[in-house]
Amino acid sequence: MSSTSLRPCGDFRTTYKADQSLFPTKWIFRWSVIGLIVLLCSPLLVDEYIISLLILVGIYGIAALGLNVLVGMTGQISLGHSAFFGFGAFSSAWLNTTTEIPVLITIPLAGLMTTAVGLIFGIPAARIKGLYLAIATLASQFILEDFFARAEWFTGGSSGSVAETAMFFGIPLDTDIRFFYLVLFWTVVSCIAVANLKRSRDGRALVAVRDHYLSAEIMGINLTKYRILAFGISSFFAGLGGALFGHYLGYVSAEGFTIILSIQFLAMIIIGGLGSVPGALMGAVFIVLLPEVMEALVSLVISSAPIFSGLEAGKAYIKEMSIGAAIILFLIFEPDGLAHRCGQIRKSIKLYPFSY
Amino acid sequence: MNWSLLSQLLVNGVVVGMLYGVVAMCFVLIYKSTQVVNFAQGEFLVLGAWVCLWLVVDMEMHFAVAFVFTLVFMTIFGIILQMVVLRPLIGEPIISVIMVTIGLSIFFQSLMNWIFGNAAVAFPPVFETQSVQLFGLNIETAYLFSLVISLIIMLGFFYFFKYSRYGLAMRATAFDQQVAQSLGISVKSVFAMAWAISAVVSGIAGIVIGLVNSVSSALAFIGIKVFPAVILGGLDSIVGAVLGGVIIGMLENTAEFVDGQFLHWGNLYTIAPFYILIIVLMIKPYGLFGTKDIERI
Numbered sequence: 001m002s003s004t005s006l007r008p009c010g011d012f013r014t015t016y017k018a019d020q021s022l023f024p025t026k027w028i029f030r031w032s033v034i035g036l037i038v039l040l041c042s043p044l045l046v047d048e049y050i051i052s053l054l055i056l057v058g059i060y061g062i063a064a065l066g067l068n069v070l071v072g073m074t075g076q077i078s079l080g081h082s083a084f085f086g087f088g089a090f091s092s093a094w095l096n097t098t099t100e101i102p103v104l105i106t107i108p109l110a111g112l113m114t115t116a117v118g119l120i121f122g123i124p125a126a127r128i129k130g131l132y133l134a135i136a137t138l139a140s141q142f143i144l145e146d147f148f149a150r151a152e153w154f155t156g157g158s159s160g161s162v163a164e165t166a167m168f169f170g171i172p173l174d175t176d177i178r179f180f181y182l183v184l185f186w187t188v189v190s191c192i193a194v195a196n197l198k199r200s201r202d203g204r205a206l207v208a209v210r211d212h213y214l215s216a217e218i219m220g221i222n223l224t225k226y227r228i229l230a231f232g233i234s235s236f237f238a239g240l241g242g243a244l245f246g247h248y249l250g251y252v253s254a255e256g257f258t259i260i261l262s263i264q265f266l267a268m269i270i271i272g273g274l275g276s277v278p279g280a281l282m283g284a285v286f287i288v289l290l291p292e293v294m295e296a297l298v299s300l301v302i303s304s305a306p307i308f309s310g311l312e313a314g315k316a317y318i319k320e321m322s323i324g325a326a327i328i329l330f331l332i333f334e335p336d337g338l339a340h341r342c343g344q345i346r347k348s349i350k351l352y353p354f355s356y
Numbered sequence: 357m358n359w360s361l362l363s364q365l366l367v368n369g370v371v372v373g374m375l376y377g378v379v380a381m382c383f384v385l386i387y388k389s390t391q392v393v394n395f396a397q398g399e400f401l402v403l404g405a406w407v408c409l410w411l412v413v414d415m416e417m418h419f420a421v422a423f424v425f426t427l428v429f430m431t432i433f434g435i436i437l438q439m440v441v442l443r444p445l446i447g448e449p450i451i452s453v454i455m456v457t458i459g460l461s462i463f464f465q466s467l468m469n470w471i472f473g474n475a476a477v478a479f480p481p482v483f484e485t486q487s488v489q490l491f492g493l494n495i496e497t498a499y500l501f502s503l504v505i506s507l508i509i510m511l512g513f514f515y516f517f518k519y520s521r522y523g524l525a526m527r528a529t530a531f532d533q534q535v536a537q538s539l540g541i542s543v544k545s546v547f548a549m550a551w552a553i554s555a556v557v558s559g560i561a562g563i564v565i566g567l568v569n570s571v572s573s574a575l576a577f578i579g580i581k582v583f584p585a586v587i588l589g590g591l592d593s594i595v596g597a598v599l600g601g602v603i604i605g606m607l608e609n610t611a612e613f614v615d616g617q618f619l620h621w622g623n624l625y626t627i628a629p630f631y632i633l634i635i636v637l638m639i640k641p642y643g644l645f646g647t648k649d650i651e652r653i
Binding site for chain 1: 451454455456458460463634637641
């Protein structure tokens, strides 16, 4: 049924090929292409500030995609994702300064280095799961944070390390607009990679481990292998995102990769939708925009009702609180996330006057 | 070897460890009866400490009166929290439950920073004498007070679960919710009670730690330190929580001693418990006293 242009209301696919296609309808493909073209032209359309937000969305989106492979697809909870994100940032800067490999190549190499670390910290996952694993990853977050502060040869210790500007055949990617294209490239590559992983044999094995690990094991899936593999894949994307982040800021310091960032990554995939590729990106957009929206909202309240001018001092706190509140409200009222809600809206538009 | 420093540190370790034990007990109480892992336990502590401090300093109440008022406040807070936030999530997957308590922790942390400020504030002196001599060691009165309070709380827990009607209802619910319900126990009220007790006792611990050190949002880190303690003791064992807390408290002070005297790495004090946590999870995931999870197909 890959030829249909509209999705029927129901699951009427008859072949495995149709079930596993990357773009279930022609229109989803067309919309993706249109979206990509709009993004490619966006430096012409919007100002520099929005471009910088888009870069952040892309970087966080890549890391959130990785976390989604671990949490959404494999069902393992990681509270240490920002430590891997930070490890990627440090290792790209370190590789670049010690071996003088160009930055464009150190970025994926940093991803691979982070994969190795992720595989090591994933070893406990072979024995424990669920809550115990969450606590183990919490410990790995603190251990890696401590490592960042201590390993001066690698991270520059408390003073941090400098990440060189990326060069693209002699063109320095030093402005936001130039760097935006690099981030866009890696975001698209990551999205396609994760979407393809979901359709592959390994991806189905990961989902089987999540849904019922005993049945999965009985069906011949090597639990240990896939649990650790999920950690490896997720830390690859974390390292990739982190490396981009480091070269974007030009400076990497250990203070940026605390547990708060790990929680924000988890918030992204929960708000966006567990196990969904567009969901991870939507979640990243949500978490990046939330502080901006709160800022605008507070200014609006103050300008319309000067009685509340006391809110001005608490702006920073309101922004932090809004993240916590967003997590709680989403879990109570929309546990399936934005991606699910989008599907609902699409359905109700399609079926409009006769929804039953 | 500096023996007097070591013994002083070990005494500190026991005192702080007892407090970890108390907080760990609250954590285990919630986990056991409602299957919720409370990542916001640290914020309960800070909230209790701030409210008591506010009552003492700004409302100019006597410490004992403020203490009682704080307990009442924490009871109501715990019950409301359970009713509004946790009740809709009963039966949801574990990640939702973990994330909702993490969300609570972020929310209350920034709310309290906003209301009470970022700076650490010390309690006005509550005791007449600042320190007493015991067995040749110099022990602060606040430490002694915290030790006594911890012991009272532990005895209270023991009595409550062993002899009181509600404690038995709670144990029954922890054992099997459906059976408990069919015997006429209101599982809803047991859940609310578990959160209320946990909030109250964490509040007490927060006040005591506030007396020993000073009140600031950094106290919330104890809520994280609880994890090594409960994993070491076993996630669903109250005795294990106390023992784990004491062991972790002594261990981190020993780590500080070793670090300060020999290694000079720095920061070993905060990080050593987490290495222990990983090691325990690798070799004995259910801790010292936890029940082993046996799965049947």
